Amino acid sequence: MDSHTVLFQKHRPRLMGLAYRMLGTQADAEDVLHDAWLRWHSQDKDSLDDAEAWLVTVTTRLALDRLRRAKVEREHYTGPWLPEPLIEPEQQPDTQAEHAETLTLSFLLMLERLSAEERAAFLLREVFDYSHAEAATILGITEEACRQRAHRAKQRLREERTRFTANAQTQRRLLERFADALQHPTEENLRTLLAEDAMHVADGGGLVTATLRPLLGSERIARLYVQIGKLEQGHDIRRDLRLLNGTPALLTWVDGKLVTVIWIECDGDRIVALHALRNPEKLARLAAVTEWPSGTSLH
Incomplete structure (x- = not known):
């Protein structure tokens, strides 16, 4: 593999983790990563100051667009919609790892209660540890708007979490x-x-x-x-x-x-x-x- 492919593969687990949490199905997440790869392949790499930031930004925005469409489609879904288990062995979370809870099927289902924008802001801030300023840049919004979205999402999820605490x-x-x-x-x-x-x-x-x-x-x-x-x-x-x-x-x-x-x-x-x-x-x-x-x- 050439150096640019190696670099993409290096960041792929992080990008996959973000896209999957955004969309709740591995198939949709992989489609997003495929589109991100195509954009990365055609990008002038020498013009980038931070390749990881560029890849996370592109992946987040692609996932956000796809989630907006998916929310419309899910309104016409026959019966309740549930997330799809993540199959790739290397993506299975260690139960002791930080943020592993945010990959559970129950947590992914809770994320469905958020708007697409709230979901993205919450994941970037609370799961992937970006500052509000960094997350705002990724999403292309003001820092205050990002802070409000993440706060609303955190409040909603905190209320939902009280329903079940068993290990x-x-x-x-x-x-x-x-x-x-x-x-x-x-x-x-x-x-x-x-x-x-x-x-x-x-x-x-x-x-x-x-x-x-x-x-x-x-x-x-x-x-x-x-x-x-x-x-x-x-x-x-x-x-x-x-x-x-x-x-x-x-x-x-x-x-x-x-x-x-x-x-x-x-x-x-x-x-x-x-x-x-x-x-x-x-x-x-x-x-x-x-x-x-x-x-x-x-x-």
Whole structure:
């Protein structure tokens, strides 16, 4: 590789981390990086004082434009929209690393509540540690406007974060119990795991069967999974716990095909929110690199 390609690849993990957090899907993030590479390839490198600053600025603005379009598209999305797990092994966050929380699927979903401009300002300031002045330059706005956007975003996210504080170990324990209950599902054994006001959100993208609106209440969620259990009878069902985006997720295969990825939020004792990703287009990358479990036990 020539020196300019080497330089781009050096900064690629940072650019990918920014684009993915902005957009919530690896496919969109990779498209942004491809466009950034094309602009970098045609740029007069000798005219640049700071190559990293140039690359971050271009990537941020491309991601911002794409996110604005995506927000319009997601308004017409069939049913709820959920983020897509990050698949590249080198991009999987260490659970102890600084800012790893901001890559979790639950956090990415919270970011959807922000405007595109608030999301960009927050990520640049709070995750990538740019000063308000530096972030303002990247975004092409005044420092005061950048400060206000980042502050509003931080306030909103702080309010959302109070809903769930359980660590990964607690999430894994509850997911294991949930998976055990799914082997012989009854309303009683499922309801013991769910908070009374629990919420279930499923993303089928209009391509597979999924609830089209959030389902509220432990009773309704339990009935749903009892019905799913009946539909699974006679099929080869395998379930496996994996670490996705730094937190536990329950993967379900039916007759050799990955059909669902579930992650949860909990209050320490019970599941308060259950997210079921079923859109086959979002599962395709994960299915391509994940082996069909050889047994039925979780690991």
